[in-house]
Amino acid sequence: MLSVILAILVALSLVYFLRSQREIERRISSQRNTPREQLVPRHYKSFTQVENALWAAVQEHKRSMTWEQVRFKAREPEFRIVRDYIDGVREDFRRDHRIYGQVIIHSPEMRLFAQLEWQRVKVEFAYYKWCALAWLLLRTVGISVHDLRQLTEIVATLAYRVRSMLATIENSGQVEFVDSILRQS
């Protein structure tokens, strides 16, 4: 009976991964003519605008509080911008993560690949833990500008590393390689 349960689990995993592959295909074909600057993470750059918008909204409603102590909840309509920003930053992280995955898979050494993949898993785990916390904060006590800034710093650092990695590859004469990675991410 164990083999039947195993077979069902394997079949479900196969369906799940095939669906993921279809989504990747759809994304790749939709990005065929997208300008290159839109293929790199960019949502995190709007942090200053988001902070300004929040500042303006807070000035109207909660004048008495210190800026760093103000907490934003998803339910409040004027702070919908926070949720949109977190979604955008999440997309940035995913894109960074996909670019990184596509570069490390071309590693010529198994040991180096395993170490890079292990770091990838650790970053992924830490990031999703942070996302879970952000989700919880948004729905309970609210998220502060300080929290948002930290999240932005994480994604911006990762984006910077990925960008410099792509620049190094490009400078070594592998322009097509970088282009194909960006189109597939």
Next chain:
Amino acid sequence: MHLTLSENLLWWLGIGLKFLLCVLVFYRRLYKRLPLFSLYAVFLVVEVSAVWLVYRVWGYRSFPAWYTYWWASAVVLIARFLVVAELCWTSLSTYRAIWPLVRKLLIFIAVVALSYAAVTAFRTKSSPLATFVLSSERALEISFAFILVALVGFGARYMAVLRPVESNIVIGLGAYSFFQVINNTFMQEWMSKYFHWWVSVRMVAFDIAMLIWIIPLRNPLPPVEPSPTLISESVAVGLLRQLLAQMREITEEMKRITRSKWK
């Protein structure tokens, strides 16, 4: 004893699909891209023709029919293993760090499955040939299912998407392996009296798999896009070592931030 009407219909449907698959494989020149799958398609036609001929001459319950059936099943099973290996090769051979590991894993699976089947066949009181084929099939089918899931999962994680033909071969093989694992389990535990049913379910599952393989072959195959230019080894090693050091810094930073949040 002769086959029933439904079994006859299934046989003819299976024969038709096998011939159609083989013709399409050669008509679309798939042998240039997937030679082992093409060989498998040829084996399917040879197997079904040989078994049909033997059944017709000596009858369904005769000794030659019995031996031909099991030998043909063994050959087709080995060919299926080669198809799975070929799928791994076409999808992973460009990744120099991954392919040697996958190759070793495939050899290990083949050795373990065949050793298990040999030991089971040696210890059985009934026919060693049938036991060997059934045991190796049981072990290999579940391994195929795991390998195919790992292959598709790998593609999803590293954006290495399978081409339509390869993707359909994976779906067909996966679906057949799934049916076979369940079919073999029920057969072993409750249905040994219903050998005819077991064969019929197996045939239907295989017909479904063949239909899935035929679908992308109806139209001309899309041209194969060249795989992205690889980074030269010296550049890659230096660059990736640098990247590893940076990623370690980021991981530590993220861990520190997360820890401060949960306190």
